[in-house]
Amino acid sequence: MARTDEPPDRRAPTIKDVALLAEVGIKTVSRVLNDEPGVRPETRDRVLKAVESLGYRRNTIASSIRRRDRRTASIGLVVEDLANPFASSVTRAIQDYAAARSHLVLVGSSDGDPARERTLVQEFGSRLVDGLVIVPSGADQSYLEYERAHGVPVVFVDRPGKRFKADAVVSENAEGTAAAVRHLAARGHERIAFLGDRQSVYTAAQRLAGFKSAMEALHGGADKRYIRTGLRDPRQARDAAVEVFGLDPAPTALVCGNNLAAIGAVHALQELGVRDRVACIAFDDVELADLLRPSLTVIAQDTAALGATAARLLFERLDEPGAPFRRTTVPVRLVPRESGEIPASA
Template structure:
């Protein structure tokens, strides 16, 4: 006998074809149970006999019923929606794309969907997207901020929104973060070029206001200063946003008068692509050394293969996911800052000696 007090004999009638999507009410009518019982079954809650559970599942399959996880979760006491938001600078960039995939792998283990968007280094876009995702009641937020300070998040953090910053540390608020030691990584890259005899090393850098760009430029300056190369002799080209910007900048360097650089350190993977294009067009691909920050697909197939400072994206994503889902589960420990050390991958382009 059914343990459901509201159970009734199952209907033998064939469900009429409908245009609208089947509802929980439709499933209840076809299976002969209450809507509450259907809710318990589709949400995998206890208190329903196996016989009734099978009857409800058969009715749901017959009606092609699709359970609205978002709506049902909002009715639960936990208020969870089974979604998190990931706001990165550009999810078409190989670093952000790989990071997103790594985070998705962690989220899948928690039966959570990832909603992602690109910020394009636009502070207003960041604020608008954060507001939109918070309004959708995401369970947590992963943010690679475009804003210089994030006080606008203070109210949400006080209200308990689990938030983890990635690639850049928070300013103006306290929250978990996972970053790479960008100063150390760029210092290793430049020291590697110096060890191969280079002194005229140009650095291609992003906007100075960006944390990562500033840190990588500082690593370059530290290494050059330690090597005894004064600031006046250091070659810095900043505010480069695209591969085309980098390509034009490198072309200009080799068309001007005076000693030309013998090596290039590109502070971002797409800037490295622009530098390689320029050197190839100038016939200098095998004469000028290049080291890029961030690996990317096919970098090892270039000629010469590109030497890079590689960030362990899988580890970064795993750490972000670990921190975020711990917070979602109720962890109230003080904010943690995880710093991951990058590695220098030697492939050939960074081992070219000065002519």
């Protein structure tokens, strides 16, 4: 009597199973899956029907080892924090560009930790990704020489790497904060504060430089008492804003170096009861910024262009490994709303 309590066969179907069902050789199945010429249409149809019937899935890594170009149709993406709206928007743009070219994107967050960044790169390398797009952290990306030596191109996005030459895509960071200062100065502001991230971060340093340069040109220099940097989250930014606006005399306007600083600053201004009297401009758009009262003026980055350009450079690098390295700068734009129109006399 046959047993009925045996567990079902959960073994994943193999290319041999496909060949048996389609009544062809394994080589023929491989040629169909790789879309190679020389297979009769009726044979190709039988193989594809067998693949669908069995639910067969290719082992991409194993297939790439057998292919001459060793491609896996996948790329690795390292961002600082995927939960940050900036990072998620850039990621989506890269994914869309890659998907249009039948490539999968593997994504990991480094949390701004150089060791974590390196671990993610090693993990992606072990999965034989075709290339890497990285938002770099720390002061040394020379470890990427290993990846390049093994045929894996690298593109940096948002900021260039350090001690390692590669293609890079960045925003007009300094010009963005300079435009914010000019906009506020045109409304009579001279005492303008700045809240920013760690100055070891390329984008943060560039934005502070643009702020200082514009303040120098318009008002003979920035007041150091009104500048706070090293702010990594909204809570730190909120505390810094409370401290700055407790000074006498207090600033009449504020430039925030990123969206996290802006979130903290808005909370602080609300707590202090001065949101309708202090002008504020933030770098990076913030979700629902147009619904705040007053609505938030921002320096908007073109995240879609940043991501798509980084992806395009990577695919071009795959086609031409020896081409000169390029740095592409993506323009930013000031989006005027109510908070940036508050005059100094408010």
